[in-house]
Amino acid sequence: LAKTTQPISMDSYEGQEVNITCSHNNIATNDYITWYQQFPSQGPRFIIQGYKTKVTNEVASLFIPADRKSSTLSLPRVSLSDTAVYYCLVGDQAGNNRKLIWGLGTSLAVNP
């Protein structure tokens, strides 16, 4: 089972770019990397998913080096509403949910 390691917490200010790095040394060949956002007392919300190189959508970018042993979620120009916990998970895209291990995530605090 692929385990991930993320910083427990990060602080930032409005308008800054935030990069959260996740280590997943035991990632398997068929594993994808997925990031979720969770606000207090809400279910997680999908942010972005990737397999290699770079993926970008309307809310974030995901950078994955060639060895895939880590990944970096980049949030451009954060606002106060981006204060949340961000989880990095690796697993089979086909949805073998039993392979997903949820760590403690990274608690991001965006300050005014």
Place this chain on the structure above:
Amino acid sequence: GAVVSQHPSRVICKSGTSVKIECRSLDFQATTMFWYRQFPKQSLMLMATSNEGSKATYEQGVEKDKFLINHASLTLSTLTVTSAHPEDSSFYICSLQGETQYFGPGTRLLVL
């Protein structure tokens, strides 16, 4: 993405009573749904995998007779916490697997 609802959003019950939590997929037919539990300041813990028309698969350490799961249709899975105790107080979240995992808003259970 898929829209998932949960009902109720929060519930308070007396110790020893049973509580049913519904998880509905509003726009996606889900043969598989998942149930998670999240204690304060902790990560999501997978409790069980709910399979439409068959028995649920429980994770190690989760009592199947205490946490009854019924997945009667492609859009509804229910979790019943039987003989609830204060230690069952938690945040219960369901999800379904589409292109990625789509999570419900969660149900806050407080057992007095």
